[in-house]
Amino acid sequence: MNDDLTARARIRDAAIKLFTERGIEGASIRDIATEAGVSSGLVRHHFGSKEALRAACDEYALGRMFELGRELVDEQGLENVNVATVQPVAFPLQTYLVRSMMDGSETASAMFLQTVSYGEEWARTHGVVTDDYRAWSAVIAVMKLGVYVLREQLELALGEDIASPAGYARMNRAFVDIFSQPLLTPEQAANLRKDNS
Amino acid sequence: MNDDLTARARIRDAAIKLFTERGIEGASIRDIATEAGVSSGLVRHHFGSKEALRAACDEYALGRMFELGRELVDEQGLENVNVATVQPVAFPLQTYLVRSMMDGSETASAMFLQTVSYGEEWARTHGVVTDDYRAWSAVIAVMKLGVYVLREQLELALGEDIASPAGYARMNRAFVDIFSQPLLTPEQAANLRKDNS
DNA sequence: CTCTTGACTACACGAGCGTGTAGTAGTTTG
DNA sequence: CAAACTACTACACGCTCGTGTAGTCAAGAG
Numbered sequence: 001m002n003d004d005l006t007a008r009a010r011i012r013d014a015a016i017k018l019f020t021e022r023g024i025e026g027a028s029i030r031d032i033a034t035e036a037g038v039s040s041g042l043v044r045h046h047f048g049s050k051e052a053l054r055a056a057c058d059e060y061a062l063g064r065m066f067e068l069g070r071e072l073v074d075e076q077g078l079e080n081v082n083v084a085t086v087q088p089v090a091f092p093l094q095t096y097l098v099r100s101m102m103d104g105s106e107t108a109s110a111m112f113l114q115t116v117s118y119g120e121e122w123a124r125t126h127g128v129v130t131d132d133y134r135a136w137s138a139v140i141a142v143m144k145l146g147v148y149v150l151r152e153q154l155e156l157a158l159g160e161d162i163a164s165p166a167g168y169a170r171m172n173r174a175f176v177d178i179f180s181q182p183l184l185t186p187e188q189a190a191n192l193r194k195d196n197s
Numbered sequence: 198m199n200d201d202l203t204a205r206a207r208i209r210d211a212a213i214k215l216f217t218e219r220g221i222e223g224a225s226i227r228d229i230a231t232e233a234g235v236s237s238g239l240v241r242h243h244f245g246s247k248e249a250l251r252a253a254c255d256e257y258a259l260g261r262m263f264e265l266g267r268e269l270v271d272e273q274g275l276e277n278v279n280v281a282t283v284q285p286v287a288f289p290l291q292t293y294l295v296r297s298m299m300d301g302s303e304t305a306s307a308m309f310l311q312t313v314s315y316g317e318e319w320a321r322t323h324g325v326v327t328d329d330y331r332a333w334s335a336v337i338a339v340m341k342l343g344v345y346v347l348r349e350q351l352e353l354a355l356g357e358d359i360a361s362p363a364g365y366a367r368m369n370r371a372f373v374d375i376f377s378q379p380l381l382t383p384e385q386a387a388n389l390r391k392d393n394s
Numbered sequence: 395c396t397c398t399t400g401a402c403t404a405c406a407c408g409a410g411c412g413t414g415t416a417g418t419a420g421t422t423t424g
Numbered sequence: 425c426a427a428a429c430t431a432c433t434a435c436a437c438g439c440t441c442g443t444g445t446a447g448t449c450a451a452g453a454g
Contacts, residue, residue, distance in 0.1 A: 044413070157334075
C-alpha cells in the first residue's frame with residue numbers, strides 16, 4: 001500500500017506508525033526502513049538522524065492536525081466544535097503526538113500547553129464554575145488524551161476497534177453521557193472540596 | 198536512602214522507579230542495579246531475568262494497591278470512597294502499573310479490566326444515565342488513568358508537583374469541579390447523540 | 395575444621411542499536 | 425559528452441543491551 005507516495009513520505013508514515021506502536025526508543029531505524037520497504041541507509045539519507053526523523057514526524061503531525069482542525073471549523077463553524085468531539089481522521093496523528101510528548105518531544109509539549117490555554121479561555125467564557133480555570137483545563141486535557149494513550153486498553157474493554165464506525169460512535173456517546181450529567185451531587189462536591197482545602 | 202531495606206527490596210523499588218520514568222525497555226538492568234547500589238549480576242541472581250523482574254514489580258505493586266485500597270475502605274467506609282478521589286500514597290504505584298500496562302503487562306491489563314467492570318456496576322447502581330454502561334465505565338477509566346500517564350505534562354501546565362499537598366489539592370478540586378457540573382446542555386447532548394447514531 | 399549454602403561481584407558472549415563511509419545507478423546541468 | 429547531483433544500497437564501527445559463567449566471601453551445620 002501507499003506505493004504512490006515518495007520514499008521519503010513512506011518512511012515518515014512508517015516512522016509515525018512504529019513510533020506510535022512501540023514508542024520512540026522501541027522502534028529502530030531498521031524496523032522503520034523495513035516497514036517502508038527501503039534500506040536503513042535511506043532513512044539516514046533523507047532525515048539525517050533518528051532524532052531529526054522524530055522532529056520531522058512531529059512537525060508533519062502538527063501541521064496535519066492544524067489543517068484538519070481548520071477544515072472542521074470551516075465546515076461546522078467555530079461554535080459547533082465541541083469539547084466532547086474528536087475527529088476520527090485525526091486519531092492516528094493525535095495518538096502519535098501524545099506518544100511523542102510522553103517520550104519527551106518539546107514540540108508536542110508546546111502543543112499540549114497551547115491546548116490547555118485554549119481550554120482555559122473556553123472555560124472562562126462558557127460559564128464553567130471553578131476557582132482554578134488553569135487546573136480545570138489541564139485536567140480535562142490529560143483526561144481526554146488518556147483515550148489516545150490507553151487506546152489499546154480501551155479497545156480491550158470494549159471488545160471493539162475505536163477507529164471503526166461502531167466503536168467510534170460508542171466512545172463518543174460515552175463522552176457525551178459523561179460530560180452531560182454531573183457525577184457528584186452539590187453536597188458531595190462541597191464535602192470533597194472541604195477535605196481538600 | 199532506604200539503606201535499611203534488603204538488597205532485593207531496593208532492587209525492586211529501583212526497578213519500579215526507573216520502569217515508571219523510562220518505560221520497561223528504556224530502563225536497563227545495569228541502570229536499575231546502579232540505582233539500587235548493587236551489581237547488575239545481583240539483579241539477575243534475585244530475579245532471574247528482566248521479564249521476571251517486571252512480573253515481580255507488577256505483583257508487588259498490585260498487592261500494595263490492594264492493601265492501600267482496603268485500608269481506605271476500612272477508614273472511610275465503602276460509600277465514602279468516591280470516583281473522584283485518588284489516594285496520594287498510591288500515586289507512584291498507580292503510575293507504575295499504568296506504565297507497565299502500556300508496555301504490555303497482562304497483570305496490569307487484568308487489573309484495568311476489573312476496574313472497568315467495577316465502575317460499570319457502580320454506574321448501574323448509582324443512577325448514571327447511559328445506554329452503554331460498559332463504554333461509560335471504560336472511558337471514565339482511561340480518562341482517570343490519563344492523569345498518571347501524562348503526569349509530567351500536567352505538572353508542566355500547573356507549574357507544580359501534583360504529589361505535593363498544594364498540587365494534589367489543586368488537581369483534586371479540578372476533578373470535583375469537572376465531575377460536579379455538566380459541560381453540555383441537554384440540547385447539545387441530544388444533538389451530538391444524533392450525529393453519532 | 396570441613397562442607398554447604400546463599401548473597402554478591404567480575405567478566406565475557408552474541409545480538410541489536412544508531413551512526414559513519416564508500417559506492418552504484420539514473421537524471422540533470424552546463 | 426562530461427560533470428554534478430540525487431536517490432539509494434551495502435557494509436563496517438563502536439556501544440549498550442540482556443544474559444551466561446565462574447568465582448569470592450561470610451554464615452551456619454555437622
